[in-house]
Amino acid sequence: MFDYLIVGCGFSGAVSARLLAEEGKKVLVVDKRNHIGGNSYDYYDKKGILVHKYGPHIFHTNSKKVWEFLSRFTKWYLYQHKVLSYVDGKLVPMPINVDTVNELYGTNYTSDTIIDFFDKVRNKNIEVNNAKDMVITKVGEELYKKFFEGYTKKQWGIMPEELEKEVTARIPIRTNRDDRYFTNVYQGLPLYGYTNMFENMLEHENIHIMLNSDYRFIKNEISYKNLIYTGCADEFFDYKFGKLPYRSINFEFETLNEECYQRVGTINYPNDYDFTRITEFKHLTGQKSLSTTIVREYSSAEGEPYYPVPRKENEKLYLKYKKESEALENVYFLGRLGQYRYMNMDVVVDEAIKLVDRIKEKN
Template sequence: MFDYLIVGAGFAGSVLAERLASQLNKKVLIIDKRNHIAGNAYDHYNEDGILVHRYGPHIFHTNSRDVFDYLSQFTAWRPYEHRVLASVDGQEVPMPINLDTINKLYGLALTSFQVDDFFKSVAEEVSPISTSEDVVVSKVGRELYEKFFRNYTRKQWGMDPSELDKSVTSRVPVRTNRDDRYFTDTYQAMPLHGYTAMFERMLAHPNIKIMLNTDYHEILDIIPFKEIIYSGPVDEYFDFRYGKLPYRSLEFKHETLDKPLHLPSAVVNYPNEHAYTRVTEFKYLTGQVHPKTSLVYEYPQAEGDPYYPVPRPENAEVYTKYKKLADETPGVHFVGRLATYKYYNMDQVVAQALTLFKKLENKGKPEKVLGK
């Protein structure tokens, strides 16, 4: 008899498996329908021996010391600050938009103060700011919105930024200085030997059994367990009772070139050209030295594996109904990007999983200990 059946071996499922096994001595079965652990963060050496991320570029960044310390038990790190260029008007310019972006794009030599004035002069007054269009036009005006955000977003999400919640484009800041890092978090690093190696160490506990190539439906009636931790899509768990929650998908096209380096930076975004949104060159991320180089192109799709919850009010409404159902389902705990329908980064999923662990841990404690 297992104490927990954990569905999904991504960050959400693996963090819980590790905590429950190592801290509470629980017997855990973690399963995944894919043929590997690590969920969407899975990386592997391709046939040319280059470390690549099968499901698109994963860059670790967090402001949470707790999350960073927790993961540091399972991996050493390679310091890495991510930089992205956007191909706009025939030039490759820094993204997020910063002082250099504006100067290069328009052939100017503005200072930080002047670019701040420039943004103010082109910004549109929008109130309230509720959509992904509002966020951008209220900061940098319509022209820059159209050059950098409108078409990228339409391609990525299959809908106009005006139809998406403000949280989507709010992920990308606008700067008046020359900082060209994609993230400004306190901790920015890549697992030194890759994500999969980190997951292998997390799951290497005698109380944890791993079963791959297995959908949980296949084993529900065969393997005895007490409780479920579920990190798959929440609507699927409830047989789409309130309809399908939309998840945006991607097709990843991997390519290896017979030269050591190809792109001018780790990622180049293509808001206005091509069917793909961005190209990533893995060696920038991993620091690997190799005579060849591997890239991935991301082609957004409506159908396929669910990768992105789609943040917009009508979807939030449907999710609220599923959330109520989830809360009322005893013995099943929903966690992760798909099961809680949240556009979460890896660190946010780790934090969410650690919070659920605390709840499970406290459930077993007498109340007076809880009150301490």
């Protein structure tokens, strides 16, 4: 008899498993994949380059609580991510900052005068109802088309005006020359990789792990008191209200016999090619090698679910499943898929910590 059956061995499952195990609870974690770590799983390829199987994962947070919790299981490579965007045949900083504008238009704006430029180009007179409106009110129609329209269409498979405004609300516009993609207090990657961090987190006498195990086929074979589910909410309920839409990604890895492929960790391609971006892993990990590995990302409607699609009708459908889940005894839904929310890793960790705190209070 296990106190908790946890479905999924990504951040949600692993964090809640560790915290419950430390409370003396017997925990079984099951995952249908053949590895731990969920979408954060990384491994060394044939050339010894540490790569992220499911695309680049850069950890960043303002939460000291979250950072200190994870720091129990890893040391950090203190990396600050930089992104360029390939626009009009030029590689320019992303998010848009003073240098982006100057390089595109051959201007000489400074941090003091760039506000005049944005005031001139942005549309202040529209009501913000969707992702397109959100960008236009910040940078205007032209920069929206150069940086956001094509990228968003590729990533989500629909036009920005069909997406909720929150999709682009999180993209900053800089009035200085700061070219870091994130400005959080804590930024970095686990020094020896995410997989190593997960191994340390799950190393506890009260935690048992079953890989290559689909919850649906084993749930009646295992005795447990409580369930934490981090898979797709609609799948749990056999799609009784219909399927929730997710976006997937196809990854194309390439190892090259050259020391460096591109200037920064990631380059976005909003208007050219079928892929959305190229990431070179050595920038992220700080490894030194005469070879390098890159990954191109192609968004897709089919395949492994990665992102909930933020639209009003999808949220409405999800709320039906949420109501259904709240009627269940001792069953908890966690994570991007379980909560149908587009969350960064730190928020996922925080949600898991909060859930275990609520369970402790309840008991």
